[in-house]
Structure formats: structure tokens, C-alpha cells
Amino acid sequence: MIRTEWLREDEVLAIRPDGEIDDDDFKSVAKVIDPVIARRGRLEGLLVDARGFQGWDDTKALIAHLRFVHAHQPKVARIAIAGDQWWLRAAPMMEPLYGTPIRTFAASDQDAAKAWLLESEPEPPNVAILPESRGDVVGIRVTGRLREDDYDAMQAELTRRLPQDGKLRLLAIIDDDFRGWTPKACLDDIAMAFSPWRDRVGKLAVVAGPGLVRWCAEHFPRGLLPYPLKVFEPAELDQAWEWLRA
Template structure:
């Protein structure tokens, strides 16, 4: 069963999933979303609240779920998954590269934060926030919001190329905290090209984050990078700054 509530003032639909989910549940949710868009001419943020991991009642329910995703993946701006289920907690990192909507997981106790995030209207500002107070050969920044191709083409790549005019090697300190919402597919492509195009230019890379998929990715790809790579917890940001300066 899926129960929905609509907050028109904040452009939000909250869907609470309980027990077995049927074909009709997904069709009704799809209809609610479509009716909202048609009546307001706005695409709402979605909060999916599930205390546990919901189950499909049958194959028809599964196909209705897939149809819901297919029909709305390029329309909805944000989807907040609220659950203490371990399986649902890894979903954002799996689907972020396949759907246009920004997807983020929240613990059950953080329902209010999920609602606040889902109703936020984003602007086109850069996700890159520079961190000062470090040596000239260090590029230090925090990523907030969604990392896009714009951030690489207009901010990071020009900065790297400018630093290389006066330094043979440069160092990177990148912070991914609670405000990081993931990266677009085009940003991932630009990230790969930035790394390949300047693979010998970096002497040290410090990644500061408590996000599991970022930390796992560093462990997997770290051995392929000629630079020294070290991953720090968010609580060890000061230690990361000291390490990158040495």
C-alpha cells in the first residue's frame, strides 16, 4: 500500500510505502504525480518514506514500478528515500547515473531533513566551494549540491591548467560532506578526462568524506593513480589539510 500526501505550497509529494506493493499502488502514485504536474505546471519533489524494504506483490507490480520510473525519471527534480533499510541506503549511488532526478537517502529519524531537501529549489550556482589558507600548489575545495559538467569545464579544469603554469606538480584536497548530492553523468565523463589529461600532474590527492561509495571508489581506483591518495573521515579534515601541505 502507498499513501500519498500533497504539499502544494512547497511543491512536494510525500509517498509512504507499507507492506506489499501492488500494481494499483504504483498506478495510483503515477496518476497522482501526473495530475499534480498537469494542474500546477510544475514537477514536484518526491519523498518516499519506507520504514522497511517494501516488496512487490507480484510481477505486475514490479512492471508497474519500472513503468513509473521510466515515465518520470526525466521529469522529477528530486527523490528523497527515507528508510533505515540497508538495501535502500545504497540506492542513490546506484541510480544517480541512470536517472535525471537527484536521489538522496535519509535515515528514518531525518524525515524533516528529507522534506526540506526535496522541496529546495536549486539554482545554477557552482557546486564547487573553494577552501583557502593552503599553499599555492594546492587546489582545495568542497562539493555541495550536484557536481556538474559546468563545474569541471568552468572551474576545476581551468584552475588546474592555471596552476600548472607555475608548478610542475599540484595537489588536490576534495571534500564531500552531507551537502553533496552526487554527480551528473557528464560530470563523471569530465572527471575522467581531467584525470587522464593530467594524470602525471598530481603529486597528492586527499579525499575527505564519510560517504561509503566515495570511500570504496577511492580504494578500488587508488592503485591505478600515480599520485599519493589518502582518504580521510570528515572529522579528520584538519589532518587532511596538514597531510596535503607536507
Template structure:
């Protein structure tokens, strides 16, 4: 069960009090969607769950991720107030909010979390963001907007540091919001690919663009496993690449 409220400032506050059901997200959607359609704008989502109760059944889990997928573009900030490590570190939840700034607060810090959500916006996030999951030997990359040469150079410096210690690793790359790539970044990407081909075990490419599917269908003389997934198949990409 979920208790929720939509504040006057546009913050959706969600408080799970028991196992989450599909009906919970239907109720949230019935209030949030008409408000958005009438011109309202969400400032953020605050999940206040000192002890995460989990989902009642598979339908509840599916409804959760469907709601996240359908609304992530309208939510610029997410704050999780919880001491539950599963909720605060759940990569499949945090990852879906590709355009959001995500922060965790300890239980009892609800006021601090709300203050952060309602504070003025910060400078835009870089077009390339990544997360490193050492247990899965996986780098999760999201691309948003146009990739500049400088941003890609900065991104590669982090990735090469990871490869130097943990090779080989796998990559899950989401191109859902890619708007373009500068020539200099493309050149660096080509050089990186040939230099580190042996350091990459598997690569999952997520996005509906035709060029992604063409890329994965090309002959592959290397040992690298590469596979494409549609935008709504991110969880399958995660399962495949970590299997």
C-alpha cells in the same frame, strides 16, 4: 508561440500560449545568451502553462531540447506551474536539467513558484539521483560530482527495494558530470553487479568518456544487454532501453 521575460532577479519566465515553434527558442536565446555572456546569472526557469499546447512541428520539438541541453548547467531551479500531467511528468524534459532542483505547482500558484525559485539555495543535491518509471520498468540514474561510499550505500538501498518487487528492470545511467568514485563505492558496485545481474534486463550508459565505450565492448557472458550513448544521445538511449 511563447511569451517570455527575464526578471531583474534572474528568473526566466516562459508562458506558452500556442503550439511551440523553433523561432520561439531562437528569440529566447537571443535575449538570454548575451545576458549570460555579460556576467548575468539565472536563478531559475519558471514554466507557466496551465494547459500545455505542445509543439507546432518536429523542428519546434528539436529546438526545445537543444535549448534545454545547451543551458541546463546555468539553471539551478525549474518550476512548472501547470495542471497538464504531460508537462509536469515529462521525464525527457525534467531529466535534461541534471543540475537543477525541479518542482511542480498547480495552475494559479505562479507566485508561490517564483518565491521558491528566488529563495536562498538549499544544501547541495546528492551526487547520485534516480527516478523510477514503473510503466517502462526503468530506473533513470544521474551522477553529478564525486560518488562517496555513503551516498552509494544509500542509493543501493532504494534500488534493492525496487528490484525486490519489480525484477527484472532496466537502467539508464548518465555519467556526464561524474568526477570520481570512492574505493568503497566501487567495491559495493562490483558486489551489487554480481549479486543482481539476473535482475537487470538492459543498461544504457550515457557519456563521452572512453571508459564507458570500452566497458560496453567487453565480452558479456550474461544475458544483460548493455549499450553506450554519447551525451547528446539521451533521447536515443531512452528509446532503445524502452523499446
């Protein structure tokens, strides 16, 4: 079985597997967190207390576990895992795949695990609409590691702002702490560039410091884009806004 306990209501949850777990256990956990994710968009923190975990009841349970992780990990802001099993130390390797920060703690360090979840400031959205946005001129700030949910939310917001008989002029600020994409988000990024969205953009300004994103923006074949693209230094933010609004 898997016991659940809210460490902070509707924000930080502790799950405690006890003995061997089966596929119905994951359905029970999903019933606890899915309504919260539906309301809030994500779970702020998850503590996995693995001290009593003794494996899976059968292969069906293992598959249910993998499916649960795939469906829910991108929607959790941070995950702490407490336990002394040697293989738990490999859990942080999942961070590049789903973009969720993961830290492991010894079974005796449960208080430290809880503190990391409860005392850390909530992470800002990976894609945020800038308050300077007006009408068909929309600015976004990109930070952290982009997940597929970030693209879903961004497309929904841009669709809402799309003029009925016009195009959007977009400003994308790439923060210094931008950490790239999860694999699925990377595919979403490429697909968006060549989807019907390419005809809904009138101009694109990219503001970025030195790095891969800036290099790719500067060297992207302009002939593949039906709209002008211009790259600016972070110190040229005002010029980027002016170029879009001209």
C-alpha cells in the same frame, strides 16, 4: 510564441508559451538568457508557465525544444513548472540527468512557484575552492549534484593555479549532501582521472564520510595513479592539510 518576463532582473525569468510554438521561439528565448548566462555563469531561476501551451508547430519545433533543454537546463539553478497537463508531473524525472532541481505546481499555484524561485537562497557552487588554498596546495569542496559545467569551471581554475614547473597537491572534501553526478559529468570525472591531468597532480587527499565515494577512493587501484592518494575522515581535515603540505 513564447513571452518572457524577468521576475528578478538577470536572475529569475518567467517564460510563457502561448498556443503552438515553433523553433524560432526558442531562438528568441535564447537571446534573452544567453547573455545573462555568459556574464553570470548561470540563471538563478526559471518559471515555465505552461497554462497556454498547446504543443509544437511541427517536428522541427520539437527538436529545437529538446536541444534548447539540453543546452540550457544544466545552467539553471532551479526550475518551476506551472500547469495542469498530466505529463508535466514527469518533469522532475529530468533532475538526475541534468542536476537541476525541478518542481511542478498546479496552474492555480503560480504564486507558490514564484515564491519558491524568488525566496529560496541561491545554491552555492557545486565545486568551490577553499579559502585555505595556498600556492600549489588547493582544496575544493564538492556538494550537490555535479554537472559537466562544474568540471569545466574546476579545470579552468586548477589550470590557472597550476605552477609553471610543478604539480598541484589537491584536497577534495565530499560534503554529506553530495548527490552524485549527471551522466555527462560522470564521464568527465573518469576522463579527468586518465587525461593529462593525472600528470599535473602531486598528491590527492580525499575527505569523506561513509558512502560510495569514500569506498571507491579507499579501494581505487593505487597502481593506476602516478601520485599518492590518501583518504581521511571529516574529523581528520587538519591531518589531511598537513599531509598535503608535508
